Amino acid sequence: MACNTDDRKLSKQSTCWVGTNLGILKSVNIENCNYENYFYSGETISTVDRNISIAKLIWGDTTNSLFVGLHNGLVREFDTNSRVFTRQCNVTDNKSELQGLHYYNNTIISCTRAGRISAWPFDGDPLVISTGNLSCMSGQPNSLTVATGGEENDLKIWDFSMYKGEQTLPIFQSKNVREDKLCMRQPVYITSVDYVPNSDYKILITGTGYNQIRQYDTRVQRRPVLDTRIGAFPITCVSAQEDFVIVANSVGTVQIYDFRKQSLRGNLKGSTGSVRDVSYDRGYVGVCGIDRFTRIYTEDRKLVNKVYTKLEQTSILLDPQGIERLMGKDTDEEVDELWDGIQPPAKRQKT
Amino acid sequence: MWKNLDPTSTRSIPEQVQVTENERRLRELYSLIKNKRKKSELYNKHDTSKRKLLRSGKIKLRALRREFGEEKYPRQEPQTLENTRVPDETIVDKDDLEVKRDFETDELSTYFKGDFPPKVLITTRYKCSKNSYRFARELQNCIPNSVAMPRRVLRLKKIIKELIELKFTCLIVLNEDRNIPNGILFTHLPSGPTAYFKLSSLRRGQSIKHHGRSTPHYPELILNNFTTRIGHTIGRIFAAIFPQKPDFTGRQAVTFHTQRDYIFFRRHRYIFRNKKKVSLQELGPRFTLRLQWIQKGTFDTKYGEYLWLYHRKTMGTNKRKFIL
Numbered sequence: 001m002a003c004n005t006d007d008r009k010l011s012k013q014s015t016c017w018v019g020t021n022l023g024i025l026k027s028v029n030i031e032n033c034n035y036e037n038y039f040y041s042g043e044t045i046s047t048v049d050r051n052i053s054i055a056k057l058i059w060g061d062t063t064n065s066l067f068v069g070l071h072n073g074l075v076r077e078f079d080t081n082s083r084v085f086t087r088q089c090n091v092t093d094n095k096s097e098l099q100g101l102h103y104y105n106n107t108i109i110s111c112t113r114a115g116r117i118s119a120w121p122f123d124g125d126p127l128v129i130s131t132g133n134l135s136c137m138s139g140q141p142n143s144l145t146v147a148t149g150g151e152e153n154d155l156k157i158w159d160f161s162m163y164k165g166e167q168t169l170p171i172f173q174s175k176n177v178r179e180d181k182l183c184m185r186q187p188v189y190i191t192s193v194d195y196v197p198n199s200d201y202k203i204l205i206t207g208t209g210y211n212q213i214r215q216y217d218t219r220v221q222r223r224p225v226l227d228t229r230i231g232a233f234p235i236t237c238v239s240a241q242e243d244f245v246i247v248a249n250s251v252g253t254v255q256i257y258d259f260r261k262q263s264l265r266g267n268l269k270g271s272t273g274s275v276r277d278v279s280y281d282r283g284y285v286g287v288c289g290i291d292r293f294t295r296i297y298t299e300d301r302k303l304v305n306k307v308y309t310k311l312e313q314t315s316i317l318l319d320p321q322g323i324e325r326l327m328g329k330d331t332d333e334e335v336d337e338l339w340d341g342i343q344p345p346a347k348r349q350k351t
Numbered sequence: 352m353w354k355n356l357d358p359t360s361t362r363s364i365p366e367q368v369q370v371t372e373n374e375r376r377l378r379e380l381y382s383l384i385k386n387k388r389k390k391s392e393l394y395n396k397h398d399t400s401k402r403k404l405l406r407s408g409k410i411k412l413r414a415l416r417r418e419f420g421e422e423k424y425p426r427q428e429p430q431t432l433e434n435t436r437v438p439d440e441t442i443v444d445k446d447d448l449e450v451k452r453d454f455e456t457d458e459l460s461t462y463f464k465g466d467f468p469p470k471v472l473i474t475t476r477y478k479c480s481k482n483s484y485r486f487a488r489e490l491q492n493c494i495p496n497s498v499a500m501p502r503r504v505l506r507l508k509k510i511i512k513e514l515i516e517l518k519f520t521c522l523i524v525l526n527e528d529r530n531i532p533n534g535i536l537f538t539h540l541p542s543g544p545t546a547y548f549k550l551s552s553l554r555r556g557q558s559i560k561h562h563g564r565s566t567p568h569y570p571e572l573i574l575n576n577f578t579t580r581i582g583h584t585i586g587r588i589f590a591a592i593f594p595q596k597p598d599f600t601g602r603q604a605v606t607f608h609t610q611r612d613y614i615f616f617r618r619h620r621y622i623f624r625n626k627k628k629v630s631l632q633e634l635g636p637r638f639t640l641r642l643q644w645i646q647k648g649t650f651d652t653k654y655g656e657y658l659w660l661y662h663r664k665t666m667g668t669n670k671r672k673f674i675l
Binding site for chain 2: 048236251272310312
């Protein structure tokens, strides 16, 4: 795809939203190979800092509102139509870095590295649960349920609709895998977790710092139903789909693992540095990392395009409208028009 | 063979290269030589150079240049791998605000803002040979405020923890293979970044002809051709090892010159001969570096995040594609 950086008109259409380590939200247009920066009101390029590094991007009620979680615990709402930040609030105790974010029904659920999971209704006091060290959190869509994991803190699922004070127990608590042949306990270090869609959110995938991919089925057992090793470097993020999972690690290897066949489909080539986030939407994969490039691939592992965004990226979210535009380009429009133009033959009259 | 240079047919030959009468006679004389090899040798001696020049139109151009001047027919620059390099997206304008802000807030920014001198520890791998230790001593001579220490059986991560408490700003570790130094690691403290280089063509100062003796003045630093984003990171890693304010009275300069992804280290003293002439005296050591990987944070090869990693397969084999 040719890059046309002069075409500024089309840059308002974004293919994906990217969060950077300086707190700048970027709208990347993959077709025109350019991007646009968005600052919170009062901030400029000369005042932004690494303290307001973006930790997580999530959708609000619709794809018109985007919640931007910062490492220092602030959450800012961004309106994707008018393209301005509308409001911000604090969702942590400011003692530790924000690690994960989830939104449902006017409630923001956040978790910090020190292990404080809290649900913040827009009107009311926060509900807090404390647990061990956390490094990742994934929310179940349309629910107040989140799955968490961290270093020496195995997978746990918490439901805030059944909240009973700070000592609330998780609704699911996984068990560590069995000891190895030498009867040694296996260390636990979950770096990323994701729900598998179309499984009633009963199946989860985790990636670990010891380069393992684990599949948990909460209906079956507390130990993982699938446990494999991929590559030789820590896994930084996973994105689970119906029958495969996209796995990325700290040296920039992005792979698609088919957990039905239990084999690798192949690599998404190109990334040279640690991948921080992977996003999937209807056959397209967005990859961002500290090599400062945003890359979009198709599901059959072909690079659509890449954009240099000048800053280290921490989080990516594909825009559904942008993906629809990309999908529209793929289908042969001329042929479709030709078919549409053809008049159906007149009904033959009975004689 | 004689088709073009046959005196009777001078279609494509410009006037200046027409075969002279003298040459034609010579050729007739050569044809009498019985020794085939000698004969062809003499023929070639007279003709090939001219034919070659004809083919490239060099003579024609030279004549035109003589007539109309060099401005109208300029001398062309030779094509090299550097000036035909594959365009890199990460080479941006110098005054780009975003990249500038990125530098202003990165891990090394505290060093570039403040004017405290760096404090460096140079050490080697376990059980190094005397070659490595001698090289470490030479580096110590070259880097102000540095200490060269023999490595005891201590883990790097443990050393780094202690160095941060002692307020060191950089750790340099030398690696060796078969008693020859072959790698060098730079870790900036307390929060990185870390870079590992392959080291080759090492020459100690003593073995350089007409080498000079160094003085403890702070040297000037020259960083050449670090253009891409990764190049800038590497340039900053080198710059943060040396004090920011050089002693100009010492007239010493340390150079990191990059060409085709190789980094050449040289150290000189400049001497003013007269008002126009300056000469250089090399002080040593002299070595070449090749980037292997860069990491965010301090040394942690297993669980750290890599900014870039040498991987021939994914980098491709294009010789005109450079990363620095």
